Amino acid sequence: MSKPRRHDGQLRFGLMWPNTQSHNVTSRVVADANPDILDVANHLELARTVEETGLDYVFFADSYTVNSPASAAAGHGEPRIFAPIWAAAVIGATKHIGVVTTLHTRYLSPVLIARIGANLDVLSGGRWGWNIVPGSKAAESALFGFDNLEHDRRYEYGAETLTAVKALWRAGREPIEFTGEHVRLSGALCGPTPVQRPNPVIFNPGVSPAGLDLIASECDFGFSAVVDDWSKVRSAVDRVTAKAAEFGRAPSSVGLVGSIGVVIGQSMADAEERLEWFRSVVDIEAARGFANFFLANSKTYRGLFEGQDYEQLVRRIGVGAGSTVLCGTAEEVAEQFVELNKATGMSNFLLLPMTFDSAEIAGYGRMLPHLQRAGVWTPPSQRGWSW
Ligand SMILES: Cc1cc2nc3c(=O)[nH]c(=O)nc-3n(C[C@H](O)[C@H](O)[C@H](O)COP(=O)(O)O)c2cc1C
Numbered sequence: 001m002s003k004p005r006r007h008d009g010q011l012r013f014g015l016m017w018p019n020t021q022s023h024n025v026t027s028r029v030v031a032d033a034n035p036d037i038l039d040v041a042n043h044l045e046l047a048r049t050v051e052e053t054g055l056d057y058v059f060f061a062d063s064y065t066v067n068s069p070a071s072a073a074a075g076h077g078e079p080r081i082f083a084p085i086w087a088a089a090v091i092g093a094t095k096h097i098g099v100v101t102t103l104h105t106r107y108l109s110p111v112l113i114a115r116i117g118a119n120l121d122v123l124s125g126g127r128w129g130w131n132i133v134p135g136s137k138a139a140e141s142a143l144f145g146f147d148n149l150e151h152d153r154r155y156e157y158g159a160e161t162l163t164a165v166k167a168l169w170r171a172g173r174e175p176i177e178f179t180g181e182h183v184r185l186s187g188a189l190c191g192p193t194p195v196q197r198p199n200p201v202i203f204n205p206g207v208s209p210a211g212l213d214l215i216a217s218e219c220d221f222g223f224s225a226v227v228d229d230w231s232k233v234r235s236a237v238d239r240v241t242a243k244a245a246e247f248g249r250a251p252s253s254v255g256l257v258g259s260i261g262v263v264i265g266q267s268m269a270d271a272e273e274r275l276e277w278f279r280s281v282v283d284i285e286a287a288r289g290f291a292n293f294f295l296a297n298s299k300t301y302r303g304l305f306e307g308q309d310y311e312q313l314v315r316r317i318g319v320g321a322g323s324t325v326l327c328g329t330a331e332e333v334a335e336q337f338v339e340l341n342k343a344t345g346m347s348n349f350l351l352l353p354m355t356f357d358s359a360e361i362a363g364y365g366r367m368l369p370h371l372q373r374a375g376v377w378t379p380p381s382q383r384g385w386s387w
Helices: 028-033 040-053 069-073 083-093 110-123 138-144 151-171 209-218 230-246 268-280 284-297 299-304 310-317 330-344 358-373
Strands: 012-016 057-060 098-104 128-133 176-179 184-187 201-205 221-225 255-264 325-328 348-352
Touching: 040 083, 040 358, 057 083, 057 128, 069 284, 083 098, 083 110, 098 110, 098 201, 110 128, 110 151, 128 151, 151 176, 151 184, 151 209, 201 209, 209 221, 209 230, 209 299, 221 230, 221 299, 230 255, 230 330, 255 268, 255 330, 255 358, 268 325, 268 330, 284 299, 284 310, 325 330, 330 358
Parallel strands: 012 057, 012 348, 057 098, 098 128, 128 201, 201 221, 221 255, 255 325, 255 348
Antiparallel strands: 176 184
């Protein structure tokens, strides 16, 4: 079933799809407790659980290299499943949820991106989304044999690739001539063409000035981390809205998605104790690898965590990549989402599960009735499964 875009102000929740043995906690202990990441049965079960729970979409991050040997030892990024391949399995197991996959503009030709995307969009009946990432890791560039571009050049390259991919999608099976600074295409790409017209939904993570320009001019969603200082979240939401207006777009047509952790317990004390436990089993060297990747490559991350003590930040990034983690009973967490929405204007959240067994994910469903009573959430089956 195709997924229209609606801007109704209601909260929507996505799930950061587990793509490695321990995705959101850099910890061997958590990695060993999780279901086997390479067993497709676990992905199919999780996919059905997500849909039954009432989450709106899932999101596959991706990377081609490991951040550090310690990360690999902790099961963080080694092995890491390739987003578009495993997304196809999730699509096959579901009917309504959106499935967003990361595809790097620096490493894949626009023709390949257009073809992978069109096929996933058709396979899903119009539920696929593309998370554009420019490709910012030096080790990845070296692996592909490319020069590592400077930050804003990567975005230029990404923007041009996006224009070319959109041109291929719009052309259908008609030939195009595209001559950019980095990209040259000539001819027609065979079908299928995407179900979503004129193009599938597009995300871009990173709200640095260059990232913001790309989001506001060409994307449907920006994506950043929710941090404890909510004024930074409010500011990012406002910057996206203002920039969209500068590009002549309706402010509601571009949203900012916030990644956020949630730990639900029988009581606040129980949830806090669980969160403390996750923090206590973090492998610090693996977290350092993750922190160094983000701090070296992302102006967004540098801005979010400016002025914080590096060692404390490493510990924070070991759990939920430094995002805020909401804690409490299902009702208390729902109340915190209501407050967060009021204070920041953010209405779309990407949940970062600490573990990924289906019971943990189904547990998110317990907060949804509270949000519904508060008038900020409607089951997607009632409002229509929309982006
Ligand atoms: C929340 C978030 C998620 C990201 N996910 C990925 C990813 O899956 N793969 C990747 O290569 N880069 C990822 N990145 C890196 C961005 O694509 C981008 O290269 C980086 O943030 C630099 O841009 P910035 O300076 O605008 O933040 C992510 C960044 C953020 C902020």
